[in-house]
Amino acid sequence: MVRDNLLADMKSAILGETKPLDLNFVYGKAEGSKFIPIDGQQRLTTLFLLHLYAFYNDSSKTKLLRNFSYETRTSSRDFLEKLTENRAxxxxxxxxxxxxxEDSEWFVLSWKYDPTIQSVFIMLDKIKETFEDVENLDQLLTDQESEPIAFKFLDIDDLGMEDSLYIKLNERGKPLTPFENFKARLIGRLQKLQSxxxxxxxxxxxxxxTDLFWSKSWKNFDQTYLAFFSGLLMNAGFFENEANWSNTLDYDKIGEEVFGTAFYTLNFLCQNPDNNEVHQLVxxxxxxxxxxQDRVLFHAVTTYLFHAKGIDTGSLRKWLRIIQNLTLNSQIDQPVLYRRAINGINSLSENWNDLIEYFSRNGNVTGFSQEQIEEERxxxxxILQSVDFAEEIYKxxxxxxxxxxxxxxxxxxKNGVGKYDKDSFVRYWDKISSLFERGKPKHGHLLRQALLTYGDFTISVGEYKTLCVDDPNEAASTPSLKRLFSNHGNVVKCLLDELDTISDIRSQLEDIVNKATLPKIDWRYCFVKFPELxxxxxxxxLRLRKVGDELLIIPNKSSNGYNYEVFSTALHYALKQQGIRSDLESELGTWAIRYLRSMEHKVKFKNGKFIVIDAKDIVVLKTKTDDPIAEATHHLLKL
Structure with a gap:
């Protein structure tokens, strides 16, 4: 960890175990007796806090230590003053x-939410833990001869900005970090705009x-700060590939809108630390x-705050709700789809303050799932017609x-006259929501078994069909149960109509499966009767594939490998229940498991019938009933 490593290096230098620690360059401005750092605040703050600890019993140093002021917010400045006075x-x-x-009388409760103070808390605890066994720390730290910790000061007025700053630092053997170089060039561009x-x-x-990013990601402060501008500029279309973007970026093309978007967004985040939703999206x-999808939602936040000049007019939640619904329920997993979604948000930006009204009237937008667009309309x-219905939809x-x-x-x-009934909506949604939790159905394959008792609910995927995967964040090639339920098909409705939310759902699903009377020649019967499949x-x-008159279980994404015929696999488990050993085998030259072998008998399923062949290749049974699995099992039991 960066913090732990820095303190460990400081301790080693103070104890003389290593050479004096060079904190590298800190550049800023000298105004009279004041030094105003432009960069390196974290290193300087750590050094200040270490001096507070080293001289906590020396009241003569209080006046000197109070010269350090953290001018981020009034709360930060007041806290450091109180900390200096009460350090003993x-x-x-x-x-x-x-x-x-936190237990002290002088501590103001609201200070807990100041990110600067939160960071100081972490550092103070670590400083005491690291240095509490060091004797005479005050003397060692201020030893004039050894100078265990030092940094080099560079006056920004003497260095200039942008490339000249980079070159002059580089001449001293310490080039700016990518973040520092980006910051210098970005500020240089802003100054040229005379904004x-x-x-x-x-x-x-x-x-x-700086406090904001330090509080959110002090381990990777520079990278996170840089990622903010990378996301902002990429969404604005300045580049498509982030590799080495800060060095290849044409800074002269950055206009005031980019600076305004960054300004209003970051100010909003600083001024609204309790708005967890917006902080999380950013x-x-x-x-x-x-x-x-993360990038698109980030663009939704920054677009609103740019137009609203960094103020939530009361419509931010409404704007984000619709954009989130569109984004999270659309396939956005390729650069071209991402760019279309960004352009879609741009086309909606004029309606930043009344997006619900816009969708209720028209809601024309591209770049997102058409089904989801229609749903939002x-x-x-x-929502605009009924406050009660709106509350249920939001819930x-x-x-x-x-x-x-x-x-x-x-x-x-929807009732017979085309109206949407709120109470009916609530009843159906309560049933749907009771079947799922975050990321998966609550009852796994039992839910699929219950659905199969009402019909074939599989969704086609090219030459395959799927029983729908659990993960709602599906790939385009693998529909999920979320897709199935959102398609509002008849099979799903039949199941929902059978359920109630008063009784235990699992027990109801099990009862549906146990009482099912499916045709035993139907492949669905195999999965309902033998969930081992x-x-x-x-x-x-969760794929199946029809090949000729056979339905194959596909163990992976495609049928390029061993696949298993459904009825033969079901018979395998039926025999296992009776204590009869069987092995699924394939014919030479085929990938599909075409038969099973039991007691030297080969059993094949063809045209809806099992054919049992003995060791002499003589057919000893061809099933005749509508229950081929039971008939084949009964025959093999007699052998």
Missing amino acids: AVFSSKLIPSREI TLTDDFEQNFDREW FNALKEKRTY LKAQL AEQHPYFSGQVRSALWYS FKWMSVSH
């Missing part, structure tokens, strides 16, 4: 510093915004494994499995 009580306590501070935002942008960049797009109309959209997609319950709630299928695909 803080560090002499048996409690860890953060706990002692009214320039002064506030520069100050916030190194104060409030920082999800800054993580290393961000998805195209319908919901917008119902249903919170289900983590469906991510705002509730159209099946709406469809089923699901074990032969990949949970990521």
Whole structure:
């Protein structure tokens, strides 16, 4: 960890175990007796806190230590002043510093939510843990001869900006980091624009915004800060590939809209620390494994805040709700689909303050699933028509499995005269929601078995068909149960009509399966009677394939490998229940398991019948009934 490594290096240098520690370059401005750092605030703050600890029993140093001021927010500045005055009580306590501070009379409860103070808490606890066994720390730290910790000061006014800054630092053997270089060039571009935002942008960049990113990701502070601008610029179309983007970017093409978007977004995040939804949408797009959907939702946030000048006018939640529903329920997993979704949001930006009204009237937009667009139009109309219906829709959209997609319950709630009934919607949605939890159905294959008793619910995937995977974040090639239920088909409706939310759902599903009277020549009977068949299928695909008169279980995504005929596999388990050993085997030159062998007898399933062949290749049985599995089992039991 960066923090642990820095403190460990400081300790080693102070104890003389290693050479003096060079904290590298810190550049800023010297104004009279004041030094205002433009970069390196984290290193300097850590050094200040270490001095607070080293001199916590020396009151003569209080005046000197109070010269350090963190001018991010009034709360940060006031806290550091109080900490400096009360450092003796803080560090002499048996409690860890953060706990002692929180329990102190001078501590203001609201300070807990200041990201600067949160970061200081973490560092104070670690400093005490690291240095509490070091004797005479104050003397060692300020030893004039050894100078265990030092940094080099570079005046920004002497260095200039952009490339000249990079070159002059490089001449000293310490080139700027990618983030520092980007920041210098970005600010240089802003100054050329002579924007009214320039002064506030520069100050916030190194104060409030720095605290924000430090509090969110102090381990990877620079990378996260840089990722914010990478996402902003990529969404704006400045580049399609992030590789080495900050060095290849044409900074002269960056206009005021980009700076305004960054300014209003970051200020909103700083001023609204409790808005967890917006914070999450932004920082999800800054993580290393961000998805195209993360980028699109990030664009939704920044687009709104740019147009709203960083203020939630009361429509932010309404805007985000619809964009989230569209994004999370559309396939956005390729660059071209991502760009279409970005353009779709841009086309909606004029309606940032009244998106529900816009969708209720028209809702024309491209770049997202047409089915989801239609759903949002319908919901917008119902929401504006009825406050009660709106509350039920909002509540249903919170289900983590469906991510705002509730159209099946709406469809089923439509009455004979084309009206949507709120109470009917609630009843159907309660049943649907009781079957699923985050990321999966609650009752797994039992739900599929119950559905199969009402009909063939499989969805075609090219030459295959699938029993629908669990994961709602499906790939385009593998439909999920979320897709099945959102298609509002008759099989799903039959199951829902049979269920009630008062009794135990699992017991009801088991009862449906146990009482099923499927034709025993129907492949669905095999899965309902022998759930072990699901074990032969990949949970990521759950595929079947019809080949001639055979239905094959496909263990993986495609049939390029061993595949298993459904009835033969079911017979294998029927024989196992009777204590009869059997082995599934393939014919020479084929991948499909074409028969099973039991007691030297070969058993094949063809044209709806089992054919039993003895060791002399003589047919000893060809089933005749409509229950071929039971008939074949009965015959083999007699051998």
